[in-house]
Amino acid sequence: MRMSQLFAPTLRETPAEAEVISHQLLLRAGFIRRSSAGVYHYLPLAQRVLQKIMAIVREEMNAAGGQELLMPVIQPAELWQESGRWNVYGDELFRLKDRHQRDFCLGPTHEEIITDLVKNNVTSYRDLPLMLYQIANKYRDERRPRFGLMRGREFIMKDLYSFDRDEAGLHESYRKMYEAYTNIFRRCGLKFRPVEADAGAIGGTGGSHEFMVLAESGEAEIVYCDACEYAANVEKAECKPQNQPGEPALPMEKVSTPGQKSIEDVSKFLKVNPTDTIKTMIFRADDQLVMVLIRGDREINEIKLKNKLDCLDLRLASEAECLEVSPGGAGYLGPVGIKGIPIYADLEVMALTRAVVGANEPEAHLIQVLPNRDFSVTEEADLRMIHAGEPCPQCGAPVKKARGIEVGQVFKLGTKYSKSMGCTYLDEKGQEQLMVMGCYGVGVSRTMASAVEQNYDANGIVWPVAIAPYQVVVVPVSNKDAAQMEAAEAIYKELQQKGVDVLLDDRAERPGVKFKDADLIGFPIRITVGNKLASEGLVEVKLRNNGDQFNLSRGEVTEKVVSLIQQSV
Numbered sequence: 001m002r003m004s005q006l007f008a009p010t011l012r013e014t015p016a017e018a019e020v021i022s023h024q025l026l027l028r029a030g031f032i033r034r035s036s037a038g039v040y041h042y043l044p045l046a047q048r049v050l051q052k053i054m055a056i057v058r059e060e061m062n063a064a065g066g067q068e069l070l071m072p073v074i075q076p077a078e079l080w081q082e083s084g085r086w087n088v089y090g091d092e093l094f095r096l097k098d099r100h101q102r103d104f105c106l107g108p109t110h111e112e113i114i115t116d117l118v119k120n121n122v123t124s125y126r127d128l129p130l131m132l133y134q135i136a137n138k139y140r141d142e143r144r145p146r147f148g149l150m151r152g153r154e155f156i157m158k159d160l161y162s163f164d165r166d167e168a169g170l171h172e173s174y175r176k177m178y179e180a181y182t183n184i185f186r187r188c189g190l191k192f193r194p195v196e197a198d199a200g201a202i203g204g205t206g207g208s209h210e211f212m213v214l215a216e217s218g219e220a221e222i223v224y225c226d227a228c229e230y231a232a233n234v235e236k237a238e239c240k241p242q243n244q245p246g247e248p249a250l251p252m253e254k255v256s257t258p259g260q261k262s263i264e265d266v267s268k269f270l271k272v273n274p275t276d277t278i279k280t281m282i283f284r285a286d287d288q289l290v291m292v293l294i295r296g297d298r299e300i301n302e303i304k305l306k307n308k309l310d311c312l313d314l315r316l317a318s319e320a321e322c323l324e325v326s327p328g329g330a331g332y333l334g335p336v337g338i339k340g341i342p343i344y345a346d347l348e349v350m351a352l353t354r355a356v357v358g359a360n361e362p363e364a365h366l367i368q369v370l371p372n373r374d375f376s377v378t379e380e381a382d383l384r385m386i387h388a389g390e391p392c393p394q395c396g397a398p399v400k401k402a403r404g405i406e407v408g409q410v411f412k413l414g415t416k417y418s419k420s421m422g423c424t425y426l427d428e429k430g431q432e433q434l435m436v437m438g439c440y441g442v443g444v445s446r447t448m449a450s451a452v453e454q455n456y457d458a459n460g461i462v463w464p465v466a467i468a469p470y471q472v473v474v475v476p477v478s479n480k481d482a483a484q485m486e487a488a489e490a491i492y493k494e495l496q497q498k499g500v501d502v503l504l505d506d507r508a509e510r511p512g513v514k515f516k517d518a519d520l521i522g523f524p525i526r527i528t529v530g531n532k533l534a535s536e537g538l539v540e541v542k543l544r545n546n547g548d549q550f551n552l553s554r555g556e557v558t559e560k561v562v563s564l565i566q567q568s569v
Ligand SMILES: O=C(C[C@@H]1CCCCN1)Cn1cnc2cc(Cl)c(F)cc2c1=O
Pocket: 089, 092, 093, 094, 108, 109, 110, 111, 140, 141, 158, 159, 160, 202, 409, 411, 439, 440, 441, 442
């Protein structure tokens, strides 16, 4: 390909709307352009990267026994009604009506569609296990699409679905996919980590891992241990109670705490440690108000709470709803004397011996409160966020935190969909059995963006060789110099013949512009044909990732570049 022909509109300036580096650089380097909020054009350079990522994904899915198909984007509402999810998802589900006023959605995922297909076309145990996958667009109407390709409303996903005879079969499919995912992200040249994940609304027999590309801009927070293999999304990370030693009980007393509402204010005002206070919150879980207690120095983990309450919609109660439960309103909530709504306490709360809680009346708190003496709860559960430095749930060493971009997720679904949609097979004895499913997603367009988040510098993108849009760019310094242009053309053709992805920058631009664009777009290898050619018969080869430079004689260039590529792919 010749740069003078390439449609890659680069930008000098960083567009204001781009907040993360991958969004900025993919725009500036001419890889993507916004069509509407969260919806992008993938320009030729991006399309080349995507095709390389998809090729790696395809190889690994096929090697694991997957068969590629292509499913509809337009999905009939009936299937989502059959699975019971049509009313579970709200505005995030793109819904539309056809000309006959029939309801459809644009597929955000394909559990319903694939289960319907398999249920109608697979009947015997001989046909299992079955692994079917596609690589196609998904549609989710995010409230706030942002960060470019990282959180779009239309994005490319590889989704594979496994159908097995039983749990043992599912475990085997899951293991194969887990291994295939580690191959995919390693081959894409990414630093990543599989972490235990929350299975969320998708439910199933539980068991889910997310594959996180480690990056400060990642929306996900993970916790991991260097002493053992433990790693988890903080949503899921189990917390062991870290209790302070108790003190002899004292009688409960009410004290006036005018204007003191937050844990911090109350702790200072009463001169107590936040670890001796109880943070009391009221949530609305679907249409039920619940009271939740955690120690004052902790944060509530709403994913754990949502799973404990097994609700679909969870949000903090409004001030008005708090007043329904407690005359003190949100600022003076406490568990003492509360009747009529369930109270859930984190595992650390009931071990306190002289706790401070809101008095359920304005401007007052209760001190020296003894759980079980002064109040009781419906249930105790692990409801808090894990803290960096606290003991690893697996081995006790202090855990660390990092941020990550979720580029893949694997789930054990069990019979959640086969049951609700009646997807069965006949076993050896002719008995009807439910198929046992798993589902496995890779965010293909998000993987491209993550590669940039993890590989850039002040001059632009630094593509891993395996997924670079072109592996090599050949830059003749002066278009007016016939010898340089001739040598550049010849090297370009030789590399093409060797199967190298090579671009020739034949533009009548100043050398500085060519070098800046080469660094911005991020080609792994740059071959410069300049004055050294005539004076010393030499050509310069420069590596984008570490700046290494070689001066090679004209004759040895091709060989050297091919071997450089082979070493790093
Ligand atoms: O998609 C999954 C699970 C796996 C991920 C890997 C590939 C197969 N599906 C979870 N999920 C996420 N967001 C969704 C958004 C909408 Cl609007 C929806 F209707 C459904 C879903 C939904 O089910």
